[in-house]
Structure formats: structure tokens, C-alpha cells
Amino acid sequence: MHRITISALFLLALVLLPTSGITAEQMASVRLWCESLHFSQGTYSGDTLDLTTIDGVPNGELAPYYDGKSLVSTFILDYSGMLIYGTILVGLPTFADNDRDGFDDFYDSSQPVYATTSGNYETAVSSGTVTATWNRGPQSKDGNCVLSLVDSIYGALGSFSHNFELLEYTGPLYYTSGQTTVSNRFLLTKTGSPEQQFIGRFVLTKNTVDRFNHLKLPSGTWTNTALGDVGVLETEIVRELPWPTNYYGYVDFVDGDPRTAAPDYSYWTISIDDLNDNNKNGIPDFSDDPTAIRAPRLAITLDGESLKLQIEGEIGRTNLLQESSSLLLGFWNNVSSLVLTNNSQTISLPPHKKIASGESSCSENADENFVGSNSCRGDSGNNGWAPGRQGGGDGESR
Numbered sequence: 001m002h003r004i005t006i007s008a009l010f011l012l013a014l015v016l017l018p019t020s021g022i023t024a025e026q027m028a029s030v031r032l033w034c035e036s037l038h039f040s041q042g043t044y045s046g047d048t049l050d051l052t053t054i055d056g057v058p059n060g061e062l063a064p065y066y067d068g069k070s071l072v073s074t075f076i077l078d079y080s081g082m083l084i085y086g087t088i089l090v091g092l093p094t095f096a097d098n099d100r101d102g103f104d105d106f107y108d109s110s111q112p113v114y115a116t117t118s119g120n121y122e123t124a125v126s127s128g129t130v131t132a133t134w135n136r137g138p139q140s141k142d143g144n145c146v147l148s149l150v151d152s153i154y155g156a157l158g159s160f161s162h163n164f165e166l167l168e169y170t171g172p173l174y175y176t177s178g179q180t181t182v183s184n185r186f187l188l189t190k191t192g193s194p195e196q197q198f199i200g201r202f203v204l205t206k207n208t209v210d211r212f213n214h215l216k217l218p219s220g221t222w223t224n225t226a227l228g229d230v231g232v233l234e235t236e237i238v239r240e241l242p243w244p245t246n247y248y249g250y251v252d253f254v255d256g257d258p259r260t261a262a263p264d265y266s267y268w269t270i271s272i273d274d275l276n277d278n279n280k281n282g283i284p285d286f287s288d289d290p291t292a293i294r295a296p297r298l299a300i301t302l303d304g305e306s307l308k309l310q311i312e313g314e315i316g317r318t319n320l321l322q323e324s325s326s327l328l329l330g331f332w333n334n335v336s337s338l339v340l341t342n343n344s345q346t347i348s349l350p351p352h353k354k355i356a357s358g359e360s361s362c363s364e365n366a367d368e369n370f371v372g373s374n375s376c377r378g379d380s381g382n383n384g385w386a387p388g389r390q391g392g393g394d395g396e397s398r
């Protein structure tokens with residue numbers, strides 16, 4: 001008699017089950033890096049060389065130059081106790097893309113850097129040349145750069161050894177794609193410093209003319225656990241061939257390091273990779289039109305002393321059987337899973353007390369359906385100034 005009551009409860013829930021797909025949150029991966037490098041104080045035979053882009057205490061920033069091929073900063077050279085102030089321009093290593101992701105390996109901590117570049121500097125009384133020797137191993141954000149200065153009047157001033165750091169964050173981005181917008185939340189961890197994270201939310205707006213490839217990121221505020229709130233300016237996120245699963249954009253922070261005396265470390269690049277493609281049309285679900293996934297239909301029958309559960313749904317999807325001791329509490333435990341090989345399949349429910357006295361659920365989340373013996377939850381669906389980007393290894397740029 002009790003089992004008959006449960007069947008009635010199930011059928012009531014089944015009537016309320018939505019038959020259309022419901023958009024669900026999906027996950028992409030993000031890498032965010034600063035176009036500026038952080039340089040420590042350089043040393044040579046008791047002399048020191050500091051780089052800075054602000055007044056006051058040096059901030060160590062070597063910032064991107066407008067030509068996209070160099071880095072620039074002001075400097076303070078302590079030469080035998082005499083302070084010399086000037087501006088320094090250092091060339092970037094030649095573009096390399098060994099992992100063929102379209103981005104310069106110089107700004108990727110997973111890739112090594114061994115290069116020598118040239119540059120120049122100017123002071124109030126003279127000028128000179130700079131030779132930069134770069135060394136950074138693979139899977140490292142930290143490297144060493146020796147800046148050798150030769151003055152046009154005074155000759156060699158020294159070869160100053162600096163440790164430098166690539167500022168990089170990686171982590172998941174959870175998104176829900178709609179017809180005109182993409183809602184996002186993210187948690188990015190700084191490479192080499194897991195205690196420092198960027199946390200935030202934003203809603204991208206799809207371009208009305210080219211909604212699959214151009215999206216607008218609005219101005220807003222992201223939170224850094226070490227730096228505090230960081231203002232973000234409006235920018236564009238784009239998708240280009242031959243990187244069909246990647247979206248990228250240049251992100252400008254109002255002040256990339258609020259701890260210093262003035263705005264600095266402001267120019268960043270964001271890369272979003274999404275391999276989800278529910279309808280297999282070559283457009284990642286991140287910007288594709290949302291795809292409705294048919295929620296499964298359930299029926300429960302009594303066969304002697306056993307309960308039978310019939311599931312009608314999409315072939316190939318994984319269905320999780322869940323149970324709960326109370327609908328009010330809302331806690332669901334997995335019992336078993338089933339991959340549909342036919343449009344309709346019937347299984348025997350496990351002989352468990354909770355099934356005879358409790359409830360379970362049915363929902364789809366991304367590529368999974370959750371189905372149970374007593375009730376069906378319908379949360380289903382799966383929708384699915386800076387250096388130019390180069391790639392492919394054939395000199396393509398974007």
C-alpha cells in the first residue's frame with residue numbers, strides 16, 4: 001500500500017516535469033596574464049639598477065611599449081653612489097609559438113625562454129645601448145634577465161642581473177550561454193602563488209551582427225584576494241580561426257596593483273578555451289545559440305514486490321539514479337548510473353529502504369541526466385594598445 005502511494009507521488013512529479021531543455025552551467029578554462037613584467041632590483045659589483053613606472057618607491061614594472069615589440073620603463077641607476085635617472089627601452093624576444101595556441105610563448109609560464117635582445121636608454125646627459133639576456137625555464141613564472149648598459153660617453157656601466165616574474169592566473173570559468181548574453185563566474189589562481197586569486201562575475205553581450213565570434217565584456221570590478229578590488233574597463237572578446245575553440249581579448253585594469261602609489265600593471269590579456277560543442281556544429285557552446293536538451297520522461301510500475309523504472313531519453317546520455325530521505329531537505333545521494341542505449345529502457349530499482357520511504361530526482365546538467373524513483377527535478381540542459389596575437393607557426397596574426 002505504501003509503494004502505491006509512492007507511485008502516485010512520482011506520477012504527480014512526472015506531470016510537472018518540463019519537456020523542454022533548460023540551460024545549464026558549463027565550464028571553460030581561462031588564462032590571464034599581464035603584458036608587464038615585474039623586475040627585482042638588479043645588481044652589479046655593488047651598483048644597483050631599479051625599474052619603475054611610477055614616482056616614489058620603485059614598482060619594478062617593465063611595461064609594454066606602443067610598438068608591441070618592446071618593453072619600457074624609467075630607471076634609477078646607483079653608479080658608485082651617484083644616482084642617475086633615465087628611460088630604458090628593451091626589445092622583446094622574437095615571437096615564438098611552440099604550443100601553437102596563437103600566443104607568444106614569452107608570456108606563457110609553461111614555455112621556456114632563452115633569448116638575447118637589444119635596446120637603448122637615455123638620461124639627461126647621455127644615452128647608450130642595452131643588451132638583455134633572458135633565461136626562464138619551462139613550467140616557471142620566474143626567470144632572470146641581465147641588462148648590460150654601454151654608455152655613449154662613459155662606456156660600459158655594468159651588467160645588472162635581475163630576477164623577473166610573469167604575472168599569470170589560470171583556472172575555471174563557469175558560464176551559462178543565452179541567446180544574446182553569456183553569464184560567467186570565475187576563480188583564477190596566480191601561477192606560483194595559490195593563495196592569491198582573482199574572483200568575479202561578468203555578463204558578456206553577443207554582437208548582433210556576429211554573435212558567435214564577437215562579444216563585449218562590460219566594465220566592472222573583479223576581486224583579488226591579495227590586492228583588493230580591481231576596476232576593469234569595457235573591452236571586446238573575439239574568436240578567430242585557426243583557433244576555433246578559443247576566445248581572447250585585451251583587458252585593461254584601472255589599476256593592476258592598488259597597493260602602489262599610482263596606477264600600474266594595467267594591461268592584460270585573457271584567453272578562454274571552451275571544448276564544449278553539444279550540437280557538434282564547430283561553434284563552442286560558449287557563444288553558440290543555446291541548445292535545448294529534452295529532459296527524460298519517467299514512469300514507475302510495481303512488478304510483484306519490485307519497483308520498475310522506465311526511462312525515455314536521449315541515447316548516449318548518462319543518467320544518475322539518486323535518492324533522498326526527504327523532499328524538504330533537498331539532499332540527494334547517487335545510487336547508480338545508466339547510459340541509455342535505446343530511447344526507452346527499464347531498470348529495477350534497488351531494494352533500499354530509502355526508495356520505499358523517500359524520494360529521488362531527475363534532472364540534466366550538461367551531459368548528465370539525474371533520474372530517480374519518486375520525483376523528477378527538471379534542471380536540465382546544455383547550451384550549449386597591446387601586442388597583436390600571432391599563431392599557427394606560419395606568421396599568421398590577429
